[in-house]
Amino acid sequence: MIKFEQVSKTYPGGHAALKNLSFKIDKGEMIFLAGHSGAGKSTILKLIAGITKPSEGVVRLNQHVLGDLSDNHLGFLRQHIGIVFQDHKILFDRDVLANVMLPLVISGAYSKKDALKRARVAIDKVGLAGKETAMPVTLSGGEQQRLCIARAVVNQPTLLIADEPSANLDRAYALDIMELFSSFHKAGTTVVVAAHDETLMADYGHRILRLQQGRLI
Ligand SMILES: Nc1ncnc2c1ncn2[C@@H]1O[C@H](COP(=O)(O)OP(=O)(O)OP(=O)(O)O)[C@@H](O)[C@H]1O
Numbered sequence: 697m698i699k700f701e702q703v704s705k706t707y708p709g710g711h712a713a714l715k716n717l718s719f720k721i722d723k724g725e726m727i728f729l730a731g732h733s734g735a736g737k738s739t740i741l742k743l744i745a746g747i748t749k750p751s752e753g754v755v756r757l758n759q760h761v762l763g764d765l766s767d768n769h770l771g772f773l774r775q776h777i778g779i780v781f782q783d784h785k786i787l788f789d790r791d792v793l794a795n796v797m798l799p800l801v802i803s804g805a806y807s808k809k810d811a812l813k814r815a816r817v818a819i820d821k822v823g824l825a826g827k828e829t830a831m832p833v834t835l836s837g838g839e840q841q842r843l844c845i846a847r848a849v850v851n852q853p854t855l856l857i858a859d860e861p862s863a864n865l866d867r868a869y870a871l872d873i874m875e876l877f878s879s880f881h882k883a884g885t886t887v888v889v890a891a892h893d894e895t896l897m898a899d900y901g902h903r904i905l906r907l908q909q910g911r912l913i
Pocket residue numbers: 707708709711712713731732733734735736737738739740860892
């Protein structure tokens with residue numbers, strides 16, 4: 697499903713974030729990206745989502761070479777990718793339901809009734825049923841993270857990527873969040889989770905790609 701072929705990424709200013717990476721992730725696989733802060737995990741996720749382009753090499757997603765696609769085509773592909781960003785991107789002036797509905801409203805492909813129904817299903821799946829009308833500021837850190845996951849999966853994406861989804865959470869909550877990703881994987885979604893704490897990944901038996909200073913180790 698995802699293939700990196702000798703991919704390097706150098707940011708403006710000359711910083712080499714990724715150096716000659718080659719790997720693939722199969723459809724339906726769940727995989728962890730591990731490495732210290734600055735190792736290049738977010739850069740890999742941004743390349744997979746087509747948010748940034750490689751400086752060298754090729755990133756393939758379902759046979760598409762992402763660097764060759766128009767913005768329109770990339771936008772279309774991204775509708776099938778659920779992204780949980782590190783900085784949440786929650787809209788704090790709207791309630792939980794409105795936040796989760798947002799991707800469906802933006803896509804314009806759903807009636808309000810259908811969008812509401814799908815949003816409620818996603819909220820239920822992440823364990824936030826009953827919090828639909830809550831404002832995000834009243835949610836705990838773990839609940840805010842669940843909100844982000846609900847918003848990422850509301851489109852029923854085939855690929856779910858998450859950048860440090862359990863950062864700043866107590867260990868028990870962090871493990872709950874990993875469990876949630878695992879449940880989406882069991883339901884058939886391809887899942888890529890970046891995290892620096894490898895102890896959270898240990899119990900799952902999934903492949904771990906370890907990064908150090910932009911290289912796989
Ligand atoms: N837009 C950018 N411009 C310049 N340098 C960048 C940019 N984004 C990332 N970098 C640099 O690239 C390197 C890899 O960053 P990246 O965010 O991919 O690492 P990471 O492993 O995800 O770290 P963290 O866990 O802290 O998010 C870092 O040294 C970072 O400073």
